[in-house]
Amino acid sequence: MYDPASEIQDYLVFGEFGGVNPSITDSSTFTFMNPDKMSDLFDHDIEGCFLYSRHWNPINKYLSGALAKLEGSESAQVTSSGISAICSAILQVCSQGDEIISSRTIYGGTYALFKNVLPKYGIKVHFCDIGNFKEIEGRIGDSTKIIYCESISNPLLEVADIQKLSQIANQNNLKLFVDNTFSPMFLSPIKLGADVVLHSMTKFINGASDCVAGCICGTDDFIHELTNINSGICMLFGPVLDSFRSASILKNMHTLHIRIKQHSHNAQYIAEKLDKLGLRVLYPGLTSHPQHELLKSIMNKGFGFGGMVAIDLVNKEKAETFMEKMQKEKVGYLAVSLGYYKTLFSQPGHSTSSEIPLDEQKKMGLSEGIVRFSMGLDNDIEQTFNRIKKCL
Numbered sequence: 153m154y155d156p157a158s159e160i161q162d163y164l165v166f167g168e169f170g171g172v173n174p175s176i177t178d179s180s181t182f183t184f185m186n187p188d189k190m191s192d193l194f195d196h197d198i199e200g201c202f203l204y205s206r207h208w209n210p211i212n213k214y215l216s217g218a219l220a221k222l223e224g225s226e227s228a229q230v231t232s233s234g235i236s237a238i239c240s241a242i243l244q245v246c247s248q249g250d251e252i253i254s255s256r257t258i259y260g261g262t263y264a265l266f267k268n269v270l271p272k273y274g275i276k277v278h279f280c281d282i283g284n285f286k287e288i289e290g291r292i293g294d295s296t297k298i299i300y301c302e303s304i305s306n307p308l309l310e311v312a313d314i315q316k317l318s319q320i321a322n323q324n325n326l327k328l329f330v331d332n333t334f335s336p337m338f339l340s341p342i343k344l345g346a347d348v349v350l351h352s353m354t355k356f357i358n359g360a361s362d363c364v365a366g367c368i369c370g371t372d373d374f375i376h377e378l379t380n381i382n383s384g385i386c387m388l389f390g391p392v393l394d395s396f397r398s399a400s401i402l403k404n405m406h407t408l409h410i411r412i413k414q415h416s417h418n419a420q421y422i423a424e425k426l427d428k429l430g431l432r433v434l435y436p437g438l439t440s441h442p443q444h445e446l447l448k449s450i451m452n453k454g455f456g457f458g459g460m461v462a463i464d465l466v467n468k469e470k471a472e473t474f475m476e477k478m479q480k481e482k483v484g485y486l487a488v489s490l491g492y493y494k495t496l497f498s499q500p501g502h503s504t505s506s507e508i509p510l511d512e513q514k515k516m517g518l519s520e521g522i523v524r525f526s527m528g529l530d531n532d533i534e535q536t537f538n539r540i541k542k543c544l
């Protein structure tokens with residue numbers, strides 16, 4: 153079984169003066185000792201050379217290296233946000249007239265990009281139930297380029313059968329793109345056959361809710377295409393990650409395995425307790441979850457089932473009252489986003505999924521009473537449960 157934590161641990165980089173942390177790149181441009189070398193570089197786009205920071209710089213290269221280790225990909229590129237990673241990777245593959253088959257249950261921002269923006273550039277997106285392989289296969293046409301999904305979906309926590317989707321993609325010469333934001337460490341989509349993995353590093357990977365960042369993991373060729381000085385979307389749309397942020401994310405990544413274990417431990421505890429109270433709980437670590445066995449069969453062992461839990465309080469009013477009480481009881485913060493060391497909770501239908509029209513929300517099974525938790529790193533999770541119980 154793939155062990156991303158050990159992979160990252162084995163990835164040693166040295167600071168300029170032998171520091172245990174690599175130096176922060178404090179330069180937007182780099183010196184050439186002779187003009188020949190400079191023209192050579194621009195003519196041939198030589199990999200591994202630094203010419204300008206929007207292209208590559210050392211610290212972004214180091215962080216990209218660690219992300220490739222995390223996902224088991226040949227290479228990676230860091231970007232200024234998760235949504236820019238998604239957008240750049242898609243625009244690198246799709247041109248006017250091309251089509252994408254996407255899961256219906258995706259992050260609201262991605263949904264809005266697919267539904268409202270890509271069509272303006274002649275790229276059409278078909279939304280499907282990602283567990284319905286017949287429907288997906290039926291949608292594939294001559295112009296289809298990508299199958300797109302989230303490994304664990306936002307906010308309903310459905311698990312995608314990445315191996316099966318990769319089979320369909322391969323048979324039809326498509327690329328499988330997987331947003332792995334909800335499941336770093338415990339799911340490795342590339343190892344299961346995905347072609348490209350995307351992350352919002354804003355969430356678990358950085359884990360401090362102090363910045364916005366993203367990444368694209370894929371083959372050497374694909375990352376090289378993205379950064380090509382003449383045709384690369386990362387190079388020419390310019391979603392470059394700031395070096396100072398790259399440096400702080402790289403340091404935070406080294407505790408990711410410990411954090412994921414604790415997030416998972418706490419989420420499992422809360423999910424089981426709320427389930428026993430008779431609530432409708434969505435958590436892939438519960439045996440009642442429809443893809444519990446699937447996830448068990450594809451996950452990397454030892455990191456649990458992740459830090460995200462959702463409960464269904466049936467209506468909007470109950471959900472709102474509950475969240476207000478929880479903030480007063482110091483369970484955590486009423487805030488969007490995830491992967492923070494404190495518990496964050498929100499009502500996706502009216503926040504992160506509000507871009508999805510109500511009838512679509514109903515189709516995907518998103519009720520107005522759903523409250524999504526990103527469980528924090530609480531040391532005394534029993535106390536947290538007692539506080540949550542008081543608010544119900």
Ligand SMILES: *Cc1c(COP(=O)(O)O)cnc(C)c1O
Pocket residue numbers: 233234235236259261262302306331333334351352353354355364365366
């Ligand atoms: C937050 C999020 C994104 C967007 O990432 P940003 O860093 O906010 O741009 C994409 N996908 C998922 C699953 C997310 O949770």
